[in-house]
Amino acid sequence: MANGLYRRCGCRDENGRQYGNLPQKPSAEQRANACPKMLTDPKHGRWSYRVSNGYDPQTGKRRVINGRSYPTLKQAQTALNADRVAKDQGRLRKPSETTLAAYAPIWLERRTTMGARPLKATTAAQYRAYLVNDIIPQLGHVKIAELRRSHVQSFVDDLAKDGRGAVTIKRIVATLQSVLTGAVKDGLIETNIARSVDTPTVQKETRTIWSPDDVARFFQAVSTDRLGPMYELTLYAALRRGEVCGLRWDDVDFTEQTLTIQHNRVRVGGVPTEQTPKTASSAAVVALSAPALEALKAWRFRQDLERQDAGDAWASEGHVFTDELGGALDPQLPTYWFGKIVKAQGLPPMTFHGLRHVAATLIWESGADILHVSKALRHSSIGVTSTVYTHMKESEQRATFEAIANQLSEATAHTSHTQSTN
Numbered sequence: 001m002a003n004g005l006y007r008r009c010g011c012r013d014e015n016g017r018q019y020g021n022l023p024q025k026p027s028a029e030q031r032a033n034a035c036p037k038m039l040t041d042p043k044h045g046r047w048s049y050r051v052s053n054g055y056d057p058q059t060g061k062r063r064v065i066n067g068r069s070y071p072t073l074k075q076a077q078t079a080l081n082a083d084r085v086a087k088d089q090g091r092l093r094k095p096s097e098t099t100l101a102a103y104a105p106i107w108l109e110r111r112t113t114m115g116a117r118p119l120k121a122t123t124a125a126q127y128r129a130y131l132v133n134d135i136i137p138q139l140g141h142v143k144i145a146e147l148r149r150s151h152v153q154s155f156v157d158d159l160a161k162d163g164r165g166a167v168t169i170k171r172i173v174a175t176l177q178s179v180l181t182g183a184v185k186d187g188l189i190e191t192n193i194a195r196s197v198d199t200p201t202v203q204k205e206t207r208t209i210w211s212p213d214d215v216a217r218f219f220q221a222v223s224t225d226r227l228g229p230m231y232e233l234t235l236y237a238a239l240r241r242g243e244v245c246g247l248r249w250d251d252v253d254f255t256e257q258t259l260t261i262q263h264n265r266v267r268v269g270g271v272p273t274e275q276t277p278k279t280a281s282s283a284a285v286v287a288l289s290a291p292a293l294e295a296l297k298a299w300r301f302r303q304d305l306e307r308q309d310a311g312d313a314w315a316s317e318g319h320v321f322t323d324e325l326g327g328a329l330d331p332q333l334p335t336y337w338f339g340k341i342v343k344a345q346g347l348p349p350m351t352f353h354g355l356r357h358v359a360a361t362l363i364w365e366s367g368a369d370i371l372h373v374s375k376a377l378r379h380s381s382i383g384v385t386s387t388v389y390t391h392m393k394e395s396e397q398r399a400t401f402e403a404i405a406n407q408l409s410e411a412t413a414h415t416s417h418t419q420s421t422n
Contacts, residue, residue, distance in 0.1 A: 007073075008021045008045055009046070020034055047073050100140050103144055103183060104131050105131075107179050108124065111127075111178075121266075122273075125268045130172045134172050135172065135176055147193060169199055180193070208350045221344075233296060236359070237259065237286050238360065240264070240353070241334065241352055241353060242264040242331060245319075245321060245329050245334070259288060260285050261285075272328065272331060296320070313325050360376070360377055363376050
């Protein structure tokens with residue numbers, strides 16, 4: 001039976017031998033060798049097929065592709081038709097025996113070291129964690145060619161039952177989707193079935209944004225804090241934590257009153273690491289306002305005093321913000337102290353990264369449009385800004401509709417006045 005559909009089951013005869021397959025149109029001999037239940041019950045067993053795919057040029061033997069197992073004749077027929085089309089187009093291949101557990105590390109290594117835009121260390125570490133801790137333990141044993149949407153959907157459902165957050169689940173699924181996209185490119189599978197699974201809805205985040213009065217209270221509280229100038233620069237220049245921690249004096253131009261973003265100091269696997277800026281648009285020259293320059297000058301004066309006190313113990317790589325001996329800061333340190341100050345002052349809860357959001361909001365409320373906000377934040381596109389700062393879009397819409405209402409109100413008042421004088 002080199003071609004065609006057939007049904008099979010796991011039943012065995014009295015001698016312990018498995019019954020033969022039952023083709024869609026069986027001969028008398030094939031009926032005699034088939035499971036008796038399949039002869040009387042059309043739902044017994046599962047359907048599959050074989051497709052002849054020419055001859056092996058080295059051995060001269062016929063190449064036969066065995067189809068997967070399906071519960072109904074219709075499903076098997078659909079798959080057979082698809083394979084026949086693939087055969088006619090020269091795309092039919094024997095299903096890969098590679099498991100997800102075997103392929104995922106190969107894919108990750110390639111994405112980390114090759115291509116025009118290899119993964120950053122932080123992203124690669126996150127992918128690796130999701131693969132090792134979640135995806136491979138549950139799905140690693142499955143051959144990529146046999147992975148079904150039902151497998152992935154059950155995996156997602158189990159993650160939700162275990163109490164994993166919607167955002168985390170989406171990131172895990174996104175990692176799996178990336179792996180399977182690589183498998184499609186490598187010709188191991190035809191489609192990325194992980195793209196069709198249902199995931200929990202991510203609730204809209206309520207973002208805490210300080211008012212100008214809150215900012216003033218915070219700056220007053222950090223006016224005598226060692227890292228006070230760092231917090232001021234972060235807000236006045238709308239910097240990310242990794243950017244301000246990775247900043248070096250060579251990146252600062254006091255004459256031109258600018259700084260250049262060239263480094264991003266982050267934690268990878270709990271260890272501080274320096275890498276390139278987050279995106280290509282992040283690596284840019286940032287104009288410094290007068291308060292930002294004053295913060296940098298105040299810090300430079302303090303650092304000079306600390307260098308003198310440290311003497312031979314001073315060990316600096318040129319970073320702007322350092323510990324008392326000149327060492328580069330662990331990015332977690334300013335975050336930790338920021339949280340303690342916020343709590344001690346009774347300020348609305350906000351993260352260190354929130355200073356960047358405050359800067360964006362203040363720029364917006366100064367009268368700038370979304371394009372100027374996007375450029376100031378060095379986002380890769382205006383779409384990113386619109387997605388992150390939805391509260392800005394809403395306030396703009398509100399102002400627009402209020403302007404319409406005001407104009408109509410004025411027109412109505414004018415019309416009423418005109419009628420009353422006639």
